Amino acid sequence: MNAPTALAHLNPEIHQREVPATLLDGLRQRFGAQLSTAQAVREQHGRDESVYDVPPPAAVVFAQSTQDVAEAVALAAAHKVPVIPFGVGSSLEGHLLAVQGGISIDVSRMNAVLSINAEDLTVTVQPGVTRKAVNEAVKSEGLFFPIDPGADASIGGMAATRASGTNAVRYGTMRENVLALEVVTASGEVIRTGTRARKSSAGYDLTRLMVGSEGTLGVITEVTLKLYPLPEAISAATCSFPSIEAAVRTTIQIIQMGIPIARCELIDAGTVRMVNTHSKLGLREEHMLLMEFHGSPASVKEQAETVQEIASEFGGNAFEWATTPEERTRLWTARHNAYFAAIQSKPGCRAVSTDTCVPISRLADCLLDSVAEADASGLPYFLVGHVGDGNFHFGYLIDTAKPEERHVAETLNNQLVARALSLEGTCTGEHGVGLHKMDFLLAEAGSGAVDMMRTIKRALDPDNIMNPGKIFTI
Amino acid sequence: MNAPTALAHLNPEIHQREVPATLLDGLRQRFGAQLSTAQAVREQHGRDESVYDVPPPAAVVFAQSTQDVAEAVALAAAHKVPVIPFGVGSSLEGHLLAVQGGISIDVSRMNAVLSINAEDLTVTVQPGVTRKAVNEAVKSEGLFFPIDPGADASIGGMAATRASGTNAVRYGTMRENVLALEVVTASGEVIRTGTRARKSSAGYDLTRLMVGSEGTLGVITEVTLKLYPLPEAISAATCSFPSIEAAVRTTIQIIQMGIPIARCELIDAGTVRMVNTHSKLGLREEHMLLMEFHGSPASVKEQAETVQEIASEFGGNAFEWATTPEERTRLWTARHNAYFAAIQSKPGCRAVSTDTCVPISRLADCLLDSVAEADASGLPYFLVGHVGDGNFHFGYLIDTAKPEERHVAETLNNQLVARALSLEGTCTGEHGVGLHKMDFLLAEAGSGAVDMMRTIKRALDPDNIMNPGKIFTI
Numbered sequence: 001m002n003a004p005t006a007l008a009h010l011n012p013e014i015h016q017r018e019v020p021a022t023l024l025d026g027l028r029q030r031f032g033a034q035l036s037t038a039q040a041v042r043e044q045h046g047r048d049e050s051v052y053d054v055p056p057p058a059a060v061v062f063a064q065s066t067q068d069v070a071e072a073v074a075l076a077a078a079h080k081v082p083v084i085p086f087g088v089g090s091s092l093e094g095h096l097l098a099v100q101g102g103i104s105i106d107v108s109r110m111n112a113v114l115s116i117n118a119e120d121l122t123v124t125v126q127p128g129v130t131r132k133a134v135n136e137a138v139k140s141e142g143l144f145f146p147i148d149p150g151a152d153a154s155i156g157g158m159a160a161t162r163a164s165g166t167n168a169v170r171y172g173t174m175r176e177n178v179l180a181l182e183v184v185t186a187s188g189e190v191i192r193t194g195t196r197a198r199k200s201s202a203g204y205d206l207t208r209l210m211v212g213s214e215g216t217l218g219v220i221t222e223v224t225l226k227l228y229p230l231p232e233a234i235s236a237a238t239c240s241f242p243s244i245e246a247a248v249r250t251t252i253q254i255i256q257m258g259i260p261i262a263r264c265e266l267i268d269a270g271t272v273r274m275v276n277t278h279s280k281l282g283l284r285e286e287h288m289l290l291m292e293f294h295g296s297p298a299s300v301k302e303q304a305e306t307v308q309e310i311a312s313e314f315g316g317n318a319f320e321w322a323t324t325p326e327e328r329t330r331l332w333t334a335r336h337n338a339y340f341a342a343i344q345s346k347p348g349c350r351a352v353s354t355d356t357c358v359p360i361s362r363l364a365d366c367l368l369d370s371v372a373e374a375d376a377s378g379l380p381y382f383l384v385g386h387v388g389d390g391n392f393h394f395g396y397l398i399d400t401a402k403p404e405e406r407h408v409a410e411t412l413n414n415q416l417v418a419r420a421l422s423l424e425g426t427c428t429g430e431h432g433v434g435l436h437k438m439d440f441l442l443a444e445a446g447s448g449a450v451d452m453m454r455t456i457k458r459a460l461d462p463d464n465i466m467n468p469g470k471i472f473t474i
Numbered sequence: 475m476n477a478p479t480a481l482a483h484l485n486p487e488i489h490q491r492e493v494p495a496t497l498l499d500g501l502r503q504r505f506g507a508q509l510s511t512a513q514a515v516r517e518q519h520g521r522d523e524s525v526y527d528v529p530p531p532a533a534v535v536f537a538q539s540t541q542d543v544a545e546a547v548a549l550a551a552a553h554k555v556p557v558i559p560f561g562v563g564s565s566l567e568g569h570l571l572a573v574q575g576g577i578s579i580d581v582s583r584m585n586a587v588l589s590i591n592a593e594d595l596t597v598t599v600q601p602g603v604t605r606k607a608v609n610e611a612v613k614s615e616g617l618f619f620p621i622d623p624g625a626d627a628s629i630g631g632m633a634a635t636r637a638s639g640t641n642a643v644r645y646g647t648m649r650e651n652v653l654a655l656e657v658v659t660a661s662g663e664v665i666r667t668g669t670r671a672r673k674s675s676a677g678y679d680l681t682r683l684m685v686g687s688e689g690t691l692g693v694i695t696e697v698t699l700k701l702y703p704l705p706e707a708i709s710a711a712t713c714s715f716p717s718i719e720a721a722v723r724t725t726i727q728i729i730q731m732g733i734p735i736a737r738c739e740l741i742d743a744g745t746v747r748m749v750n751t752h753s754k755l756g757l758r759e760e761h762m763l764l765m766e767f768h769g770s771p772a773s774v775k776e777q778a779e780t781v782q783e784i785a786s787e788f789g790g791n792a793f794e795w796a797t798t799p800e801e802r803t804r805l806w807t808a809r810h811n812a813y814f815a816a817i818q819s820k821p822g823c824r825a826v827s828t829d830t831c832v833p834i835s836r837l838a839d840c841l842l843d844s845v846a847e848a849d850a851s852g853l854p855y856f857l858v859g860h861v862g863d864g865n866f867h868f869g870y871l872i873d874t875a876k877p878e879e880r881h882v883a884e885t886l887n888n889q890l891v892a893r894a895l896s897l898e899g900t901c902t903g904e905h906g907v908g909l910h911k912m913d914f915l916l917a918e919a920g921s922g923a924v925d926m927m928r929t930i931k932r933a934l935d936p937d938n939i940m941n942p943g944k945i946f947t948i
Contacts, residue, residue, distance in 0.1 A: 119730060119835035162675040173673050175682070176650055191922035197831040198863045199647050200900035201636040201686055203907055203915050203945050204927045208649070208682035212675055229732035256593060258703035260734075299773050357671040361593035389672045426674035433677055441677050448665035452934065453678045459933030460926065471677050 016101040019058035023079040027059060027103070030071055034062045045084075045104040048091045049151075051350045051400060052435065057084060057104040064109050066182060066190055066221040072105050073219060074188030080463045085215045087128060087154025091161055092353055093434025095214055099469040105219060107156055113137040114222065122179060122196050124224045127156025134225070143227040146171035146262075149430065150336040156220045161432040162212030166335070169255075169388030170262045170294070171228065173430065178211050182222035186461035196224060209456075214432050215467035217460050231294035235304060236263075236328045237319035239311050240286040244268060244371060246314040247289050248364045251387045253310045255360055259303055263292035264388035268371070271338055271382040278341030279334035289316070289387075290335055292328070335384070342382035342395050351382070351395035352409040356420035357429030360390045366423050367392060370416045377408050391429030417443070433471045441472065490575040493532035497553040501533060501577070504545055508536045519558075519578040522565045523625075525824045525874060526909065531558060531578040538583050540656060540664055540695040546579050547693060548662030554937045559689045561602060561628025565635055566827055567908025569688055573943040579693060581630055587611040588696065595701045596653060596670050601630025601694045608699070617701040620645035620736075623904065624810040630694045635906040636686030640809070643729075643862030644736045644768070645702065647904065652685050656696035660935035670698055683930075688906050689941035691934050705768035709778060710737075710802045711793035713785050714760040718742060718845060720788040721763050722838045725861045727784045729834055733777050737766035738862035742845070745812055745856040752815030753808035763790070763861075764809055766802070809858070816856035816869050825856070825869035826883040830894035831903030834864045840897050841866060844890045851882050865903030891917070907945045915946065 027035050036042070037059045046056030061072045076083045082102025089096060098104070110126035111133065117123070118141040125134060130152045134145045147158060149165035157163075159181065164173035171177065180194030193206035210217060241247040247266055254261055266289055267275065273285045291307065293300045308319055322331045334341075343351060358366045367385070374381050374394060385392025394416065396409035417427045417440045427433075427440035442450050450472055457464070457474065464474050501509050510516070511533045520530030535546045550557045556576025563570060572578065584600035585607065591597070592615040599608060604626045608619045623632060623639035631637075633655065638647035645651065654668030657680075667680035684691060715721040721740055728735055740763060741749065747759045765781065767774045782793055796805045808815075817825060832840045841859070848855050848868060859866025868890065870883035891901045891914045901907075901914035916924050924946055931938070931948065938948050 117833065117835065119726065120833040121730065122833065162673075162679070164673055168673060172650070175673070175679065176646070185922075185926070189922055191926060192920060193923055195895075195900045195918065196833040196898040197865075197900040197903065198834075199636075199638055199642060199649070199831060199865065199903050201829075201902045201904050201906040202900050202911070202918055203686070203924065204691075204930060205636070205649065205679075205682045205686050206919075206923055206926060208679045209930075212677070212679050217678075229730065231732070252593065256595065256703065258705070295773075296776060298776055299769075302770060302772055355675075357673060359591065359594040359596065359670040360672075361591060391671075391673065421669075424670040426669045426671040426676050428675045429671065429673050430675050432675040437676070444669065444676055445680075446666060448659070448663050449667055449680055450677070452659070452665060452680060455933045456678060456683075456930055459929045 016055060017082060019081050019101055019103065020079055023075060023081055024059055026075050027061060027072065030075065031061055034064065036060045045086050045096065045106060046098050048089050048094065048096045050092050050094045050436065051352060052094045052097055054097045054099055055101065057098040057102055060104045060106050062106050062109050066184065069105055069107065069184045069219050069221050070188045070190050072103070073184050076103055077186060077188055077463065077465055080465060082465050082468050083219065084467050085156065085160065085219045087157030088130060088152070090151035090153045091157060091434065092431045093436045095161065095432060095434040095470060097435065099435065108154065110221065116141060117196065118143060120196060121227045122224055123227055124222060125155050127154060127220050127223060129155050131155065131158065138227055142230050144230050145225055145227055147174055147177055155223050155225065159211050159220050159223055160213065160215050162430065164430040166263045166265055166386060168386060169264050170260055174211055175208060177226045178207055178223060179226060180224040181207050181210055181220055183210055183218040184221055185218045186466050194224070212432065214434065214470050216457060216470055217466060233297040233300040234292060234294055234328065235300050236290070236292045236322040236331055237304065238283060238288050238290050239319050240284045240288045240317045242315045244287050245364050245368060246316065247287050248367060248387060250289065250311045250314045250316060252360050252363065254307055255388055257306070259306055261291060261303065261307065261388060262294040263290065265290040265335060266385040266387040266392065267335065267338065268383040271342065271384060274341040274345045274382060275334050275338055278344055279337055281334050290331065338382055338384050339395060342397060346380055346397045348399060349397040350400050351397055352413060353431065354394045354413050354416050355428045355431040356416055356425055357389060357391035358420050358423045358425030362423035362425065363387060363390050366419055366425065369419060370394065373415055374412055377412055379405065379408050389429065390425065435470060438472055490529060491556060493555050493575055493577065494553055497549060497555055498533055500549050501535060501546065504549065505535055508538065508542070510534045519560050519580060520570065520572045522563050522568065522570045524566050524568045524910065525826060526568045526571055528571045528573055529575065531572040531576055534578045534580050536580045536583050540658065543579055543581065543658045543693050543695050544662045544664050546577070547658050550577055551660060551662055551937065551939055554939060556939050556942050557693065558941050559630065559634065559693045561631030562604060562626065564625035564627045565631060565908065566905045567910045569635065569906060569908040569944060571909065573909065582628065584695065590615060591670065592617060594670060596698055597701055598696060598698045599629050601628060601697060603629050605629065605632065612701055616704050618704050619699055619701055621648055621651055629697050629699065633685050633694050633697055634687065634689050636904065638904040640737045640739055640860060642860060643738050644734055648685050649682060651700045652681055652697060653700060654698035655681050655684050655694055657684055657692040658695055659692045660940050668698070686906065688908065688944050690931060690944055691940060707771040707774040708766060708768055708802065709774050710764070710766045710796040710805055711778065712757060712762050712764050713793050714758045714762045714791045716789045718761050718841060719838050720790065721761050722841060722861060724763065724785045724788045724790060726834050726837065728781055729862055733780055735765060735777065735781065735862060736768040737764065739764040739809060740859040740861040740866065741809065741812065742857040745816065745858060748815040748819045748856060749808050749812055752818055753811055755808050764805065812856055812858050813869060816871060820854055820871045822873060823871040824874050825871055826887060827905065828868045828887050828890050829902045829905040830890055830899055831863060831865035832894050832897045832899030836897035836899065837861060837864050840893055840899065843893060844868065847889055848886055851886055853879065853882050863903065864899065909944060912946055
């Protein structure tokens, strides 16, 4: 096991806090069959999609209501025992790992869509509802929820990590699309933040303080989201380019012209190859942009024509279209499976994912230098990007049994983050800090800002029980 | 003077803290001619556009740099003396009033546009730059900054109050359009929040915690804003309706269809009359929507045609167009001057402004009942609304020498806020809480959420020196 070593390096203060038998007894008494201390269940709740394996939580509470969450937190608080919220386990930065022990609160059974307000374009859901379930529930109203991080993540988890994904270039991220929350605080109190009004100046923006707080300030128990009318017309197209730079320059021009493109994704040639193999597609194995246009039929046509013109200027080929829903689904599923396609290309490997995001004018610089470094390293990798936002992911494929491969991957990521920060970007566009990016956060935000975060954390969670050891050390 | 009585009612803990001579000496030594203790200057800095008059600050520091702000705050902090940031003085809720004494830090001389990044659609400005100055500076790049609260407010002040205005229906508010900040904290430390990347999941969203914090957590000394490409085509139109309800129903339909309308403003017939008199216009003196469409020529045409169809269904008249920039400017200037038009309609009066915002499906209910109440009260009023967002303003015109008129206005506002909250709305869409809405905030957010705000405030400003007595009492 290399992981604990790597973690110890990242966070020397890791220690397991004791979970006393009295707490487990209290939880068992309150929750009965909703409590599990089975090894397999605990292990499943102590990991995510990251490369880390660490000690699992001491117990898992399967909450079925806000009241359940509040009482579980209150019990844990009484014993100063850590609490880690769990949705579907698709996060990438070690968010779910019980690095200081404690209990996991699994909210996946809190999966009710509580109310759909089609006239207001809002929906209120419990945190365990996944993004696909939201879309299933609102489809018949002619509405959709655009935030799409790839995985069928839980809405609570997406809020907690400030997730975004392929549609963010047009529709924003969870930051822009969460209207209101219900949250269980560190003392087990239930509060509400925000209302269903589209805007408000009523005091501190607690909603956005909670969005992206990675479970360190409270457990999200209800989320009100913005919805959007299903576009009258949707067309997806792929366009191959002679170089990554040409694809990036095209993207920059699209954004600068204010074209309301709904998706604008880069996939490099190597990754297209992996995707073709995995999803049995016949995409041209060149660097490509995968794009989607939403609007009225006339507007979609106009957008596509303008983008095709721009692309041609930079040497892009004629668009290949996916117009039927089935073709589009196939294409985007293939895109979302790039991660798995890559994993399968090197049996037994895991991926160290990067997540930098830079101002779009810096995107070519940031990407091209990092591609050169990755190529020189000899590590296989995939490269996909929400390039319309300046956000992209390398996934360096490593054999976790080979510390030297992890070292190379971490070094590449360090270089990439340093480059992104020097270009006025961020170390994480959408995955969050978790365990992996604490040093990067400090480099990015500076000690003054991180100290302000710590001060807020200490004030709202004086015993440091809410997902401790994530984002920063206390 | 009725104001102190009204304020005492709102905030019984008001007290003037002592500003010791040693602090004034220290400020004088450091700031020389940048410090003023002249009565007229102090009075100008102790009021805003609200109906309150209270004791002014003891001194005004005209800051010219972040360093100036940091040192002024550090000096004040050493004496535990309040600090109130001042931009152009256009806020509406008593934000600038020195209710606990202290010093005003005027940032209006910090009016440099620091960098325009046309490729990234961002601009970084000092806080004293006004929104019109931003637009002037970026126009030649083919860009604009859409947030338009009417007044030519300072960007720092707009960030501090989470301002929005007529374009928010399409472009969002300051919440969505501030990318990064530089802030002087309560101890005089300078921190940075956010980067120029369009999105980030790097730790707590300090940017959005500061946006809307009304100077109670720090002084904003630098703001990075999103910009937008100037639309290829812009058309503005007015459309008269037989009833407010018809105008509102039209608006609801526009939003629900996802038409990307850029502005959608309601003006009631009485207010149109005031505007005609004040701005010498010949608008039909009926309830009307004032709309603006942005996009390509084809898209603007398509949007306008669809909206005209919807409006006709609800009995709206044929659009009257303002297509040249001059006509449009004249129309929007008249809209922005509705406040002054109303004030002039009743010589010597002041306006008590309301600011509720509700989910759009509740807008008709909220508005119509409130119109009936206002009509029954006998007080003259104006009524304008950013109805695309569910936000509207009554301005009850009162003679401040007549306490009974103020009482009627406050009662109407109380009823309106209670109604908006019962309809899942907010007491303030864009003006902020300031002094006037502390009780409303408590009713809206609940004591749990307001306590969380207080806890954050106490942690970040333990001596309560940053604009104390605003948003909530400590």
